[in-house]
Amino acid sequence: MKSVCYIIVLGAFFLLQTTLSNFIWIFGIKPDLPLVFALCIAVVNGEKAGAAIGLLNGFLEDIFFGRFIGPNTIAKTVAAYLIGYSCHNLYKGRVITMALTFMGTFIFNLFFVIIAYLTGELVYPWHQFFSITIPSSLLNMFISPLVYRVVIKMVRFLDYYFDIKY
Amino acid sequence: MVLLRRLLKNRKWLIPVVFLIISIAVVNITSKREHIFKSLEMPFVTALSPIQKALSGIGFSVKETLNAIPQFFYLKQENETLKNQVAELLQYKQNLIEYQKENQELRNLLGFRERSFQYDLEAAEVIARDPSNWFNVISIDKGERHGIKKDMAVITDKGLVGYILSTTSNTSKVMLITDERSSVSAMIQRTRDNGVVKGTIDPAPNGYLKMVFLPHDANLVKGDIVISSGLGGLIPKGIIIGEVEESTKESYELMQYAIIKPSVDFLKLERVFVIKGEKEAN
Numbered sequence: 001m002k003s004v005c006y007i008i009v010l011g012a013f014f015l016l017q018t019t020l021s022n023f024i025w026i027f028g029i030k031p032d033l034p035l036v037f038a039l040c041i042a043v044v045n046g047e048k049a050g051a052a053i054g055l056l057n058g059f060l061e062d063i064f065f066g067r068f069i070g071p072n073t074i075a076k077t078v079a080a081y082l083i084g085y086s087c088h089n090l091y092k093g094r095v096i097t098m099a100l101t102f103m104g105t106f107i108f109n110l111f112f113v114i115i116a117y118l119t120g121e122l123v124y125p126w127h128q129f130f131s132i133t134i135p136s137s138l139l140n141m142f143i144s145p146l147v148y149r150v151v152i153k154m155v156r157f158l159d160y161y162f163d164i165k166y
Numbered sequence: 167m168v169l170l171r172r173l174l175k176n177r178k179w180l181i182p183v184v185f186l187i188i189s190i191a192v193v194n195i196t197s198k199r200e201h202i203f204k205s206l207e208m209p210f211v212t213a214l215s216p217i218q219k220a221l222s223g224i225g226f227s228v229k230e231t232l233n234a235i236p237q238f239f240y241l242k243q244e245n246e247t248l249k250n251q252v253a254e255l256l257q258y259k260q261n262l263i264e265y266q267k268e269n270q271e272l273r274n275l276l277g278f279r280e281r282s283f284q285y286d287l288e289a290a291e292v293i294a295r296d297p298s299n300w301f302n303v304i305s306i307d308k309g310e311r312h313g314i315k316k317d318m319a320v321i322t323d324k325g326l327v328g329y330i331l332s333t334t335s336n337t338s339k340v341m342l343i344t345d346e347r348s349s350v351s352a353m354i355q356r357t358r359d360n361g362v363v364k365g366t367i368d369p370a371p372n373g374y375l376k377m378v379f380l381p382h383d384a385n386l387v388k389g390d391i392v393i394s395s396g397l398g399g400l401i402p403k404g405i406i407i408g409e410v411e412e413s414t415k416e417s418y419e420l421m422q423y424a425i426i427k428p429s430v431d432f433l434k435l436e437r438v439f440v441i442k443g444e445k446e447a448n
Contacts (some may be wrong), residue, residue: 020222027372
């Protein structure tokens, strides 16, 4: 049941991202709310939960805007998995989440570009790599405390509701 | 044997390997067999596109209201400017009618088929936008049921937006001309030099286009209008794409390229028109 709640929240973030985030362009770059959500889930609940959310998020993006399933699905799954795996022994807090979100976004962009290049979707992959990756990583990093707060509250509520109350 | 037994014992490596194999298979299958991708796409798009449409509508109306507040103070000034523009455009319209008649007579004399610049248009609303920063794809609320097909051109009153990438029964994906994968046959309106307008590729800055394969002797100046040339049959001839920002000779000076500023503001796209075909000339 908890998984269904995570999926619903991911769906809400995805809908917000594809519709209302059109109005939050900063220097031609927009934040990636569902990716930040997947990374925060990976930090809080571990690599498997993060990878599952990343996979679903990437799958939705490929379905809605891609020509085939792959670039977003694989890149987001790998990014969330690696971030979840790397923070096992770390003290989890806002600052660490910000740093991990920056790294996660960077990993996502790196894998995305490699897959898009190998599948012929991107012909000139490196020309905009840093001009897109660095600002989007920074932007995601700055919104991550907000999403992290939402995730923490949601996880606590769901734990209480499903594990303690019932 | 010992190595294999050890590998099988430590199964941590299995997850990435299985994931890699499944990923390659999924990419291969969905990229080569369009019907499989479509059958996966259909239920998700059908379920979520009405919500996307509603959310986009709310977003655009909030944005319009917020934009309208500062504009209120400039209404008088804007009104005067618009009146002057209307007067000027009326004069242009009269001239255009005269030229059109003259053109028609000359074409008749030469035995050319009369060209129609009237299109069979389908108005559509933008309901979603690709969340990634790499590709520029939007979703519109019209699809196969409204007569929209793959590769049809999409425009606004300002100029070319892109072309249809794929369709479902009620929605379509549009690849914007700023997308790196986009390629449109174009010409410089003043000099009639032909080239190909690509999306945002090196060295075009974000949001700008690169026009390639221009003749090395093409005399381009800043502000030259770029229109679609109609070659290739994808985009009808004469649709404004943008204007030349700067031009540079390629190495060995065999060709030159130009950086084009698109005429459409892609960040403010709300409503678009899909060109379903040309209307018969009256």
